[in-house]
Amino acid sequence: MNFPTLIIGGGISGITAAVELAEAGKEVVLIEKEPYLGGNVSGFNNYFPKLCPPACGLEINYRRIRSNPRISYYTGAEVSGISGSEGKFKVTVSLSPRLINNHCTACGKCAEVCPESPSPAAYIPGGLAFPMQYTIDADACKKMECARCLEVCDYEAIQLDAQAEEIEIQAGNIVVATGWKLYDPSKIENYHYSNEPDIITNLEFEHLLASCTRENKKLSRPSDGTVPGRIAFIQCAGSRDHNHLSYCSAVCCSATIKHALTLAEHYPKMLSEVFYIDLRLSGRNEKLLAKAENSKQITLTRGKAGRIRRADSSDGLVIEVEDMMAGRRREDSFDMVVLAMGMEPNQMGLELEVNEQGFYLEKQTAGIYPAASCKRPMDVVSSVRDATATALKTMRL
Numbered sequence: 001m002n003f004p005t006l007i008i009g010g011g012i013s014g015i016t017a018a019v020e021l022a023e024a025g026k027e028v029v030l031i032e033k034e035p036y037l038g039g040n041v042s043g044f045n046n047y048f049p050k051l052c053p054p055a056c057g058l059e060i061n062y063r064r065i066r067s068n069p070r071i072s073y074y075t076g077a078e079v080s081g082i083s084g085s086e087g088k089f090k091v092t093v094s095l096s097p098r099l100i101n102n103h104c105t106a107c108g109k110c111a112e113v114c115p116e117s118p119s120p121a122a123y124i125p126g127g128l129a130f131p132m133q134y135t136i137d138a139d140a141c142k143k144m145e146c147a148r149c150l151e152v153c154d155y156e157a158i159q160l161d162a163q164a165e166e167i168e169i170q171a172g173n174i175v176v177a178t179g180w181k182l183y184d185p186s187k188i189e190n191y192h193y194s195n196e197p198d199i200i201t202n203l204e205f206e207h208l209l210a211s212c213t214r215e216n217k218k219l220s221r222p223s224d225g226t227v228p229g230r231i232a233f234i235q236c237a238g239s240r241d242h243n244h245l246s247y248c249s250a251v252c253c254s255a256t257i258k259h260a261l262t263l264a265e266h267y268p269k270m271l272s273e274v275f276y277i278d279l280r281l282s283g284r285n286e287k288l289l290a291k292a293e294n295s296k297q298i299t300l301t302r303g304k305a306g307r308i309r310r311a312d313s314s315d316g317l318v319i320e321v322e323d324m325m326a327g328r329r330r331e332d333s334f335d336m337v338v339l340a341m342g343m344e345p346n347q348m349g350l351e352l353e354v355n356e357q358g359f360y361l362e363k364q365t366a367g368i369y370p371a372a373s374c375k376r377p378m379d380v381v382s383s384v385r386d387a388t389a390t391a392l393k394t395m396r397l
């Protein structure tokens, strides 16, 4: 087993597997399809159970990657083929064009002169970027027709003619940590997500809160920029529903309670109402639920929202819901609605064994080990634990 372990997916799980293996003496190659490592967690405002920012957790891992010569990583990289067998896999990896190379010092001059709007084609994500370099969105950039960034870059970091490449990696074994994506909210027709800008998903709400924290600005409604007074959170949007996802995504209740508590802390006049079937929070997150139950700004209502529609006479959104505790049908108006969408697995387009919901099964061809949230919905603590256990399994030979 002289070849390195290949880890596919650079979210918190893939990163964890990489640092644990490297610190145990294994060579590791980590590949991530996006331009930056960190996965979903890197875009969060804060994360439960402690409600700390994503930097707490990611930063230490980025330091572990930087200081460990056994880890090499590729971003903008996707596996296009795997052949061979345990101990001697041959993996073909497609690398997207890197219009900014490793000479970048993140000075930001390229973004300052980029004429593309509303956002420049040269960018670095807010928060904690790893690698700490700018990226150019190849689809938005006019390349040599514009080339303003090329003129201002003092470090020869811009290469507007860069092409896609294909490389081959030999690997002893493979950890698959490709994570999750949200279920498509437009599939729930009675919620009208696609044509109502003030109906957003829990992940969009997370990103909205993160940009408010970063830019020190107030939360505002997407439709008109006003600060909302009342926000509804609809649980199990498409989850535990045989027409959509039949299973529970395990993290949405905790994520919503986290959102409602964050609003209560920063906006003393804002009211949140959570519509749920059951509230499923466990472990340390139960403390968050107790805090929400005691908050005067948060109402927890047992009832499945049947329909959301625009109010006839105001600019609000009306939720039609069966209030189960009051035993009556209710219609109420809100300024914004957040849909707690469930998690679906990210699949790689390669032939791996999946269950009926599309999550990777534990047992695969010898030498291939799925880890964490591509196997079932998981929070960060469970993902880190599972990724560490998976790293151990790869070392059995």
Ligand SMILES: Cc1cc2nc3c(=O)[nH]c(=O)nc-3n(C[C@H](O)[C@H](O)[C@H](O)COP(=O)(O)OP(=O)(O)OC[C@H]3O[C@@H](n4cnc5c(N)ncnc54)[C@H](O)[C@@H]3O)c2cc1C
Pocket: 008, 009, 010, 011, 012, 013, 014, 031, 032, 033, 034, 037, 038, 039, 040, 041, 046, 047, 048, 049, 077, 078, 079, 177, 178, 179, 180, 181, 202, 203, 206, 251, 255, 258, 343, 346, 347, 348, 371, 372, 373, 374, 378, 379, 380, 381, 383
């Ligand atoms: C709205 C919301 C809020 C949440 N809040 C919390 C919270 O507060 N606390 C908490 O503990 N959990 C929370 N979670 C759950 C948390 O997001 C997951 O536990 C965590 O993201 C799992 O990490 P991961 O690395 O397994 O997956 P991901 O974060 O999805 O990372 C997977 C990585 O793999 C990459 N990838 C995918 N396919 C490929 C491919 N083919 N090739 C290369 N790379 C690929 C992706 O780009 C990504 O970077 C929340 C979930 C949601 C939906």
